[in-house]
Amino acid sequence: MNHASYHNHTHFSDGADAPEAFVAFAKAANITSLGFSDHYYKASPEATATPDWALPCDALDHYFDTIHDLKIRTKGIEILAGLEFDWLEHSADWLKPIAQDPRLDYTIGSVHFVGNDAIDLSPVYWQRLTEDEINHVIRAYWTAVRDMAASGLFDIAGHLDLVKKFNFYSTEPMDDIISEALDAITDTDMVIELNTAGWRKTCKVCYPAEALLQECFRRERPVLISSDAHQASLVAADFDRARDLLQRIGYKKLTRFHRRERFFVPII
Ligand SMILES: [Zn+2]
Ligand SMILES: [Zn+2]
Numbered sequence: 222m223n224h225a226s227y228h229n230h231t232h233f234s235d236g237a238d239a240p241e242a243f244v245a246f247a248k249a250a251n252i253t254s255l256g257f258s259d260h261y262y263k264a265s266p267e268a269t270a271t272p273d274w275a276l277p278c279d280a281l282d283h284y285f286d287t288i289h290d291l292k293i294r295t296k297g298i299e300i301l302a303g304l305e306f307d308w309l310e311h312s313a314d315w316l317k318p319i320a321q322d323p324r325l326d327y328t329i330g331s332v333h334f335v336g337n338d339a340i341d342l343s344p345v346y347w348q349r350l351t352e353d354e355i356n357h358v359i360r361a362y363w364t365a366v367r368d369m370a371a372s373g374l375f376d377i378a379g380h381l382d383l384v385k386k387f388n389f390y391s392t393e394p395m396d397d398i399i400s401e402a403l404d405a406i407t408d409t410d411m412v413i414e415l416n417t418a419g420w421r422k423t424c425k426v427c428y429p430a431e432a433l434l435q436e437c438f439r440r441e442r443p444v445l446i447s448s449d450a451h452q453a454s455l456v457a458a459d460f461d462r463a464r465d466l467l468q469r470i471g472y473k474k475l476t477r478f479h480r481r482e483r484f485f486v487p488i489i
Pocket of ligand 1: 305331333379380
């Protein structure tokens with residue numbers, strides 16, 4: 222079984238529980254390597270205000286100190302520090318110093334915004350769009366994923382096809398821009414996460430969907446399993462199902478991180 226869980230949100234951002242609660246549930250689920258990845262969002266180089274679902278920019282030290290303290294206090298399970306970065310257009314310059322913080326064990330790069338609009342917040346946003354606008358948003362989403370990957374700042378591509386969350390799909394081919402995104406992910410040697418949260422959302426399909434995972438496998442992209450848990454009880458949600466899917470595709474190894482170095486363990 223997979224023994225690592227790296228994509229978890231605590232009450233430092235929009236999660237419901239404290240880091241300690243995750244430790245308890247992770248131990249019960251036989252997780253041996255537990256990472257935290259609270260949301261890091263910075264709208265501009267000067268921005269100091271933070272939305273309530275993200276880690277306040279001035280709370281970074283407290284976040285890292287808390288996780289460091291947990292690393293020292295916790296026995297029988299490895300504790301890692303990560304962040305899930307919100308990729309915004311042209312944000313590479315001001316995200317870079319944070320993404321290179323030596324206290325990080327890994328970084329997740331995620332696209333949640335197209336322009337100023339959060340694409341994963343509510344189906345109402347999608348219901349108001351025309352067919353052409355939906356196609357435009359989906360293309361802009363994949364363009365942002367491409368640019369996020371090309372920045373080279375992040376280890377893991379977060380929930381690769383999140384844009385399908387509310388079951389709105391394009392009516393135009395997107396193969397070209399998806400290929401560009403996967404090319405950038407390959408060029409910068411990013412790891413893909415099989416994010417089980419998709420199975421719990423309206424789309425009822427994991428991120429990324431099986432066909433995309435097969436494409437990642439063909440491109441020899443390393444993989445790991447994550448839950449995107451916003452409550453401690455979900456720290457290993459559907460990990461068995463995820464492992465079975467990866468094995469069916471042909472994956473034999475899962476990726477681990479430690480201080481930005483990656484290594485691989487067999488899927489068992
Ligand atoms: Zn996310
Ligand atoms: Zn997340």
